Amino acid sequence: MKLYSYFRSSASYRVRIALNLKGIAYDTVPVHLLRDGGEQLTPEYRKLNPDGLVPALEVEGAALQQSLAIIEYLEETQPQPPLLPQSPLDRAWVRGLALSIACDIHPLNNLRVLRYLVRDLKVSEEDKNAWYRHWCEQGLAALETTLARDKRVGTFCYGDTPGLADCCLVPQVANARRLECDLSAMPTILRINDACLALDAFARAAPAAQPDAE
Amino acid sequence: MKLYSYFRSSASYRVRIALNLKGIAYDTVPVHLLRDGGEQLTPEYRKLNPDGLVPALEVEGAALQQSLAIIEYLEETQPQPPLLPQSPLDRAWVRGLALSIACDIHPLNNLRVLRYLVRDLKVSEEDKNAWYRHWCEQGLAALETTLARDKRVGTFCYGDTPGLADCCLVPQVANARRLECDLSAMPTILRINDACLALDAFARAAPAAQPDAE
Incomplete structure (x- = not known):
């Protein structure tokens, strides 16, 4: 298995955590999102993934795209340890948490979006950072709110074993901290994030631990 | 089953298609995203869905959020007719298509985002529309590119029965047309979109066919 990844990409980070939690060995193929106008935009990489985004997972002769689709694939092909609960209602809840990060927060703070704000819309550095913090916070x-009121939350987003929602939460919190978002009113998120970071699977997936880290 | 929906919300539209494809009866609870500063932002609605977004599906005493999580729930609880293929590799491919719309296109063109561009960043109407078209196109x-080269594509995104990717494609094409995006170089997408719109399940889910349509 080959993971096309950029150390700082939080979508790649999610998949790295999932691979580690399941104990799946993989090779990292670094794709530098900034070098030479972005290695993800070369014709060669676009042949693999027309979206021109990371991550992509090469497996069974195919290249899978989209972090959550990749994690669901891992869950289906290597079910142990599970990253999703058993009951459909709980699975929907966990997927909802993951998607609220993957659809409602992260896409707005993606590199290509911030670039468009600055280059095309001539948004100031200050306004760009305010935009980032606005969506993130x-x-x-x-x-x-969702986590604080739900009895299914335990040490992790769902119960006492890490799963799909945690795979998404930790990279998002890392981004939030990098951009100095105000997380002071988010004790549940911070507690879960700390519990995750204490685990080897999360530590090995961190941006700083990647072969292409700068 | 109660679907909290706004006629023009493309995330709601996805779920309406899926419910119809599976032949599941449901009641629509209209949530007007523009009236009185947005009914989705009232404390009452936020109690149901803290994200303050539509859709939400009330079922089994719970309120599910996030369109793709809701559709996966429907798939797990009412498997016939299936909206996902059988093999993990094909499922990942179809989920990848759906997520490329749900994560990489739609979130950037959401009402709240366009509003922020205009109100907070003082972006002109012209630049706002260019932003919209940029991400959509x-x-x-x-x-x-992904669809045109893949042999799994048939009448629909995957084979000859409509599924998860089609549930996402049709609302996105509707948005693209509303904003006059250039789709002339996208024959595969347009062909699949036409095939979908010819089906009753898609027609009944269309914005204009909703009780809250304006």
């Missing part, structure tokens, strides 16, 4: 605040 | 162009 608003999205995480909603997530905090 | 770029994302759909990548999707066209």
